[in-house]
Amino acid sequence: MRQLQSFIIKEFYHILRDSRTLMILLIMPIVQIMLFGYAITTDIKSTPTAVLDHSFNTETARMIEQLQASEYFELYGEVRSIDDVHLLFRQGKIRMAVIVSPTQEVQLLADATNPNEATSLVQYATAIINSSGMQPLAGVNVQLLYNPQLKGAYNFVPGIMGLLLILICAMMTSVGIVREKETGTMEVLLVSPMNPFYIVLAKATPYLLISLVNIATILLLSRYLLGVPMMGSVALVVGLALLYALVALCLGLLISTMVATQQAAMLISGIVLMLPVIMLSGMIFPIENMPWLLRVIAHIVPAKWFITAVKDVMIKGLTAAEIWHELSILTAMVLGLAAFSVKRFKIRL
Amino acid sequence: MNNVIETNQLTKRFGSFTAVNSISFSVGRGEIFGFLGANGAGKTTAMRMLCGLSVPTSGTARVAGFNVYNEQEKIKKSIGYMSQKFSLYADLRVWENIRLFGGIYGIHGKRLTEKTDELLDILDLRGERNTMVASLPLGWKQKLAFSVAIIHEPAIVFLDEPTGGVDPATRRQFWELIYQASARGITAFVTTHYMDEAEYCNRVSVMVDGKIEALDAPLALRQKYGAANMNEVFHGLARKAQRSDE
Structure with missing residues (x-):
């Protein structure tokens, strides 16, 4: 010893x-x-996001508020047409767009040049939209277990x-x-x-x-x-x-x-x-x-x-x-x- | 017990290669025994067997009275070892090195303190007690390493080219330490490349191709081979080697 x-x-x-x-x-x-x-964080914060709203009702407005309130998205001014959305994507001014149809169907567009980021963005947005009381996207109710904030x-x-x-x-x-x-x-x-x-x-x-x-x-x-x-x-x-x-x-x-x-x-x-x-x-x-x-x-x-x-x-x-x-x-x-x-x-x- | 090393037809084979081929010799207590041979002659392998690091293929050997086949642990307690590669820790102080190796060989407490003082006195290193070994001159380091190698008063100290790279004046001082140890009854088993050092040994063996070709006192060897010095004796014998350098 x-x-x-x-x-x-x-x-x-x-x-x-x-x-x-x-x-x-x-x-x-x-x-x-x-x-x-x-x-070197892979977390996404303040992604410039455009919203193109054709429905003009309170539910959509609440959803947009919640997107805005989350730390993940930063709403990008007013957008009037789908052409504007594509232009903004091409100019790199937005990386995500939320389009709401007159019948309140929601479509998400994401810049997938960075595939991992795009996937995460869609997941974040889906979670927020589902929790805002809108119809669940694509009929699927997503719940992120253990690490809801990703x-x-x-x-x-x-x-x-x-x-x-x-x-x-x-x-x-x-x-x-x-x-x-x-x-x-x-x-x-x-x-x-x-x-x-x-x-x-x-x-x-x-x-x-x-x-x-x-x-x-x-x-x-x-x-x-x-x-x-x-x-x-x-x-x-x-x-x-x-x-x-x-x-x-x-x-x-x-x-x-x-x-x-x-x-x-x-x-x-x-x-x-x-x-x-x-x-x-x-x-x-x-x-x-x-x-x-x-x-x-x-x-x-x-x-x-x-x-x-x-x-x-x-x-x-x-x-x-x-x-x-x-x-x-x-x-x-x-x-x-x-x-x-x-x-x-x-x-x- | 008068002989501290006794070997009889000691042999070590690696596959079909016979590194050490049936060597028999004995070394007496307090003797300074020179173990010479060119690179690849089998010196290192023989020495490893005697130190209990490697088990022989055949033959017998007793070191400090213990069998090299099954009493390696007892052998290790009865021998000291120092190699050409500097064997102390450069980032430890002088006294810390002494304490470490004292501890490894089971010397503690008061005895260790006494031993440390005695050793530093002999080496005239009292003032360097707290010096990092790294900053000592090479000659002092080698002398310190030797003294640490015999701190536990072993029966035998194995010195593997202990003076490699040291200037002649320091080598002489180093050999004085070996003589002092030998006078206290510690056997020195030395390998060296310097043939002038071979002259300092009581007896010298020369290994060629795994065998001991000659073994006697330096003077007797010079007379036998009609050589002016050990250098001529060594090169005359080593020229017969068939094996090339390792």
Whole structure:
């Protein structure tokens, strides 16, 4: 135990003395939340919208008021004919138009040069029009569950957690271990009576601690700054994040057994680990729409299971029993990867 | 127990390649043993087996009285190790490095404090206690690394090209530390590229293609091969090698 203790102290020195890296690790979640929350947001606000009303009755007027009142649409002056609408579209002055026929049928036109945006616009407008007491559009009554305001934050907060934990746990651990190989201290440790398992454990401890700080930062910012609700248990979310962090640590260890230089470790963690988190976890692109090969790959990306489970707990308020599927897959990943990489780690020595 | 290393027909094969081919030798307590050989001759593999990092294919070996097949953990407690690659942590202070390796070898508390003071006194590094190792000159670093490698008074210290890249004056000082350790009964098992250093050893072995081609005191080897110095002895033997450099 004393051995492990002196080794963990040493790892803390390494991290605390590299204050620049430490600052980056602690500030990164804040920057990411700000970026996704306010800068690269896919949320739509104040879309210039034209209304062409042929019905002239109070129900339509109320609907138009509600559109105007919502933060999503900004009404564009008076429009008198369908030709005007098309002209405004071509000039790029509006991205959405609502046309009400004399019989109160509603038609929505959206600028689909940006397809995702157009889809969202139609969804927002539909929700508002349906709730205004007009006849439901196309006879379908749409209700958006769990996230009625279609806030992007509900989606990207779990995504950022998935991204950061991989980055810190896998990349930093693999770089930390490979650095010892590069400088030659690893040889000395291996010849010492130090249990190789302790080396790994000591390396992982400080990064696990930093991850905890990051998880807290993200959860607090998302709750109190972005207004993402916490429907389920906080403890369960933190538990999930720790489980996922363990998967990432094992991946980092595995990478460290495969490469010889810190740059290679960084590159592999960056490309082989980070890219799937961004592309294949369902964070940005829906997995259901991918070709089958990518769908299969997505299923072995730990982030996919983590992000799904965190969303379920945070947004839908599911309990541990209801996400047992994701929990058991992540647990299996930890056990499998830990056994495999510790074995590899030992053999390589 | 007079011999701290005893090997008998120790062999290591990787597939069809015999890296170490049936070597037998013994090294006595407090002896300074030079382990020479060109790159690829099998030195590193032999040394790894003796350190308990690699299991032999056949043959026997005992290090500090322990069997290399099943007592690796005991061997690791009885040996020290230092390599050409600098083996301390550059971003830790001098005393922090000493405390770390003391901790790894089970030295704590008062004994560690005493040991640290003693070590810094011998190296004349008292004033550098709180210096980051990164800012020490290379020669001092190597001397510190050696002292840390024997902090637990091991039976044997393995030195893998310990003086690589160090200037001749510092190399001499470094060898004085080896002599002091040897006088305390610590055996030094040294590989080196510098043939002048081979002359400092009590006995020297020369490995060629996985076998020990010669083993004796430097003076005896020079006489046997009619050479003026160890350099000629070494190159005369190494020229026979069939294997190319790794």
